[in-house]
Amino acid sequence: MRHSxxxxxxxxxxxxxxxxxxxxxxxxxxxxxxxxxxxxLIGVNEYRAVPSLQGSLNDIAAMQEVLVTRWGFARAQVxxxxxxxxxxxxxxxxLNQLVREAQPNDLVYFHYSGHGSQVEDLNxxxxxxxxxxxxxxxxxxxxxxxxxxxxxxxxxxxxxSTEAIVVLDSCHSGTATRALDIRTRSLPRDTRTELYPKxxxxxxxxxxxxxxxxxxxxxxASNQEALDGPVxxxxxxFFTYALARSIGAAPANASPRDVFAGVAQQLxxxxxxxxxxxxxxxxxxxxxxxxxxxxxxxxxxxxIAWLEVQLAGxxxxxxxxxxxxxxxxxxxSIYGPGETQFAPGRALASASVTRVAGSDAFATIxxxxxxxxxxxxxxxxxxxLPPPGAARVAIRVRDVPPDRRRxxxxxxxxxxxxxxxxxxxxxxxxxxxxxxxxxxxxxxxGLQVIATFGASVGANAWSASLARxxxxxxxxxxxxxxxxxxxxxxxxARVANAPAAGLQAVPFRLRYGGEPRSSxxxxxxxxxxxxxxxxxxxxxDSEGRVNLxxxxxxxxxxxxxxxxxxxxxxxxxxxxxxxxxxAGFHWDxxxxxxxxxxRVFASADLxxxxxxxxxxxxxxxxxxxRGTDELRADLAGVATRGIVTVASSPAAGATSAGQPAAxxxxxxxxxxxxxxxx
Numbered sequence: 169m170r171h172s173x174x175x176x177x178x179x180x181x182x183x184x185x186x187x188x189x190x191x192x193x194x195x196x197x198x199x200x201x202x203x204x205x206x207x208x209l210i211g212v213n214e215y216r217a218v219p220s221l222q223g224s225l226n227d228i229a230a231m232q233e234v235l236v237t238r239w240g241f242a243r244a245q246v247x248x249x250x251x252x253x254x255x256x257x258x259x260x261x262x263l264n265q266l267v268r269e270a271q272p273n274d275l276v277y278f279h280y281s282g283h284g285s286q287v288e289d290l291n292x293x294x295x296x297x298x299x300x301x302x303x304x305x306x307x308x309x310x311x312x313x314x315x316x317x318x319x320x321x322x323x324x325x326x327x328x329s330t331e332a333i334v335v336l337d338s339c340h341s342g343t344a345t346r347a348l349d350i351r352t353r354s355l356p357r358d359t360r361t362e363l364y365p366k367x368x369x370x371x372x373x374x375x376x377x378x379x380x381x382x383x384x385x386x387x388x389a390s391n392q393e394a395l396d397g398p399v400x401x402x403x404x405x406f407f408t409y410a411l412a413r414s415i416g417a418a419p420a421n422a423s424p425r426d427v428f429a430g431v432a433q434q435l436x437x438x439x440x441x442x443x444x445x446x447x448x449x450x451x452x453x454x455x456x457x458x459x460x461x462x463x464x465x466x467x468x469x470x471x472i473a474w475l476e477v478q479l480a481g482x483x484x485x486x487x488x489x490x491x492x493x494x495x496x497x498x499x500x501s502i503y504g505p506g507e508t509q510f511a512p513g514r515a516l517a518s519a520s521v522t523r524v525a526g527s528d529a530f531a532t533i534x535x536x537x538x539x540x541x542x543x544x545x546x547x548x549x550x551x552x553l554p555p556p557g558a559a560r561v562a563i564r565v566r567d568v569p570p571d572r573r574r575x576x577x578x579x580x581x582x583x584x585x586x587x588x589x590x591x592x593x594x595x596x597x598x599x600x601x602x603x604x605x606x607x608x609x610x611x612x613x614g615l616q617v618i619a620t621f622g623a624s625v626g627a628n629a630w631s632a633s634l635a636r637x638x639x640x641x642x643x644x645x646x647x648x649x650x651x652x653x654x655x656x657x658x659x660x661a662r663v664a665n666a667p668a669a670g671l672q673a674v675p676f677r678l679r680y681g682g683e684p685r686s687s688x689x690x691x692x693x694x695x696x697x698x699x700x701x702x703x704x705x706x707x708x709d710s711e712g713r714v715n716l717x718x719x720x721x722x723x724x725x726x727x728x729x730x731x732x733x734x735x736x737x738x739x740x741x742x743x744x745x746x747x748x749x750x751a752g753f754h755w756d757x758x759x760x761x762x763x764x765x766x767r768v769f770a771s772a773d774l775x776x777x778x779x780x781x782x783x784x785x786x787x788x789x790x791x792x793x794r795g796t797d798e799l800r801a802d803l804a805g806v807a808t809r810g811i812v813t814v815a816s817s818p819a820a821g822a823t824s825a826g827q828p829a830a831x832x833x834x835x836x837x838x839x840x841x842x843x844x845x846x
């Protein structure tokens with residue numbers, strides 16, 4: 169992208185899920201009755217007769233912590249069923265018990281993480297002729313049928329509770345993966361139709377066709393994959409990971425749309441880590457008024473999910489920290505006992521996780537508040553920053569003749585910084601193989617080809633192109649790891665005059681000299697924030713270079729000075745694509761073509777915005793890779809100090825009339841991805 173001098177309201181974000189995920193939410197009328205919040209969480213990694221998974225148990229551990237700390241569930245009311253206990257008989261017995269115990273005013277949460285599949289529809293209620301199924305631990309053994317959507321619906325229909333949420337992180341496509349570290353949560357359909365009795369229940373997935381009281385969220389296409397793989401150093405179902413973090417940070421009155429906007433942001437970050445071009449697209453169905461209501465009425469929980477802090481010598485033990493992503497390199501803000509609001513900039517200390525032992529994480533203090541108080545027993549920790557991108561780029565070379573393999577590995581080691589060539593069974597970020605004479609770069613699951621390079625043109629040409637592509641993905645992933653899970657502020661961004669893209673890149677084309685400027689060759693963003701803020705826009709271009717797009721030296725002095733925007737309505741950057749616009753600049757797309765990742769930051773205080781811009785400007789034209797360490801330290805430190813000191817900048821705390829004082833330390837970020845073609 170290049171700057172060109174002189175040259176609606178914000179639509180709802182698409183809700184992106186793993187596939188086919190379904191959720192049912194039914195809200196109770198106010199009755200004054202005591203409400204018990206009950207949960208049944210089922211996770212299956214180990215199966216008797218089908219391939220295993222890796223992240224299902226971590227899924228339900230994460231959801232348990234979110235339900236307890238964020239939504240106020242009593243830990244004793246959260247039942248888990250895993251692996252050998254999650255047989256067909258065990259699952260149905262646990263569901264029947266949940267149905268019997270749930271009272272009319274109770275909130276019921278059911279979560280399943282594991283394999284899904286299909287079987288021939290025997291009662292004619294499915295348009296595609298197939299019933300969706302959940303595969304229990306003993307599924308596909310002799311005489312054991314899957315649990316069909318008809319069976320699940322019949323159980324749910326008996327619930328006396330009028331408030332229930334059902335989450336299924338499984339898939340039915342039967343797509344095979346080509347790697348060991350990322351797997352699909354699906355199996356080929358079960359052909360043993362004699363095990364499945366015909367029923368009179370009429371469903372579409374788990375939703376009765378005659379019912380109008382449910383909110384349904386699904387990935388829709390049965391040929392899309394629900395993926396299970398490593399995220400931030402720990403295996404999860406990608407969807408459940410995203411859902412847990414979205415719920416953990418969503419506002420108390422968050423609707424299903426709000427929660428799933430957060431899911432989309434998390435899946436975008438995962439997508440970038442693995443160089444995927446897309447993720448499964450969701451569908452949201454239900455009465456419009458239901459989509460606007462709070463997903464869960466607030467009662468007894470904190471503003472965000474938290475971990476209990478225990479003193480362990482010179483370290484801090486974050487109890488059950490691994491479940492909520494307390495992995496090495498992640499940063500956490502430490503607050504006092506009983507804290508529920510976790511105000512930005514008011515933490516007692518910031519800490520960095522150094523190791524994980526069992527379910528607990530251990531951290532060391534990086535900075536303390538000006539008071540310098542000791543960390544009291546019973547303190548609480550909330551996430552400040554995810555861990556940085558991987559220090560090394562893991563690539564697996566496969567399906568290549570031995571002589572060419574040695575040549576390709578030598579070239580990769582020569583041209584890609586910090587490359588790690590891994591063998592079968594070792595986690596890989598990318599896969600390199602050959603088709604005829606072309607070298608291909610694919611995602612770690614082998615399901616998406618990122619780029620193809622013509623080896624016939626010579627090793628120097630294709631290796632340079634491959635190195636640039638890997639650099640772009642790694643740089644964008646590193647920039648997206650700069651995220652604030654505990655933010656109060658919300659920022660949303662989309663390409664103006666384009667449909668909401670969700671996890672798909674918005675298509676653009678290059679603008680050549682003299683060609684009319686349009687919404688297809690010149691970028692215009694529409695940005696909205698929930699509070700007054702200072703906006704910073706950063707771009708990672710198709711060659712992996714970092715560019716500070718806004719503020720910039722071309723803009724007019726009276727156009728959003730210092731990048732300040734009001735927390736009401738939406739603004740456009742630039743304001744118009746026509747010559748003579750108020751902004752004084754355009755963002756035209758020039759060669760080379762490829763994928764651009766745009767990160768939009770919003771800061772409540774000016775000093776933090778200036779610091780961010782200074783750090784990014786220092787990277788201008790280069791790549792981020794491991795160059796964000798100082799910026800990460802700055803952002804983590806903001807949790808304890810609110811305002812940061814910026815060298816060679818105007819006086820601290822200076823504000824313009826009507827602008828917010830630089831005091832909160834709150835900040836947020838979001839991402840837009842575009843695909844530029846010739």
